[in-house]
Amino acid sequence: AQRVTQPEKLLSVFKGAPVELKCNYSYSGSPELFWYVQYSRQRLQLLLRHISRESIKGFTADLNKGETSFHLKKPFAQEEDSAMYYCALSGLGGQNFVFGPGTRLSVLP
C-alpha cells in the first residue's frame, strides 16, 4: 500500500541555516511526489511537485527512486519559511493521493 513518512514532527533551525525536511515513500509503481505547505492561519497549498523541477521560494526537492525519498531543501532558511510542510504522493491521474503526517518547521531569528 502507498505510504508517506516524514520522520520529524518538528524541525527548528536558525535563520540563514540550511534546512532539509525529510520525506520517504512506498508505492508500487511510479508515483508523483509533491510538497504542500500551510502557513499560520492560511490554507494548505501546493509548494512544488517533482515533475516541474522548479525552485519555489528557494526550496527544491529531488526525487530519489533508489532511496524512495523526496527531501525538501533550502540553503538559507528565512523566518517566513516557518510553517507546516506535508509531503504527498499520487499514482497515475491522481489516484491514491496520500499525505504524510507533516513536519513543523520553525525558523528562529
Next chain:
Amino acid sequence: EAGVVQSPRYKIIEKKQPVAFWCNPISGHNTLYWYRQNLGQGPELLIRYENEEAVDDSQLPKDRFSAERLKGVDSTLKIQPAELGDSAVYLCASSMEGQFYEQYFGPGTRLTVT
C-alpha cells in the same frame, strides 16, 4: 475570488447525532475532494468527485459517512451517527480537471464530538 468555501467552520455535537458539512469549490473546478485530518496527522482522502461522479471513495467509511455532489458543483458530506473518533478537521479541496496535483483547499470544518 473567495476560493473554496466551507461551512460551518466549527461544529460541536453529541455522539450519535448527525452532522453535515458543505463545500463550494472554485468556479470551473471539476474535481472536488473531501479529506479528514486528525490532530497531528496529514489529510486523509475520503472521497474524490469528477463532476458529479465519485471516482474514488475507497477510504470513505460507508456505514456512517455519505457524500453527494448532485449538480457537479457544491457538495455535502454527512456523518450519521457521529462517533467520538470522528472528531477532526474536515477539509474540502478542488482542482481543475486533470490538475490533481494543484488542489486548492478550503479553511476546513472543525468537528468536535462529545
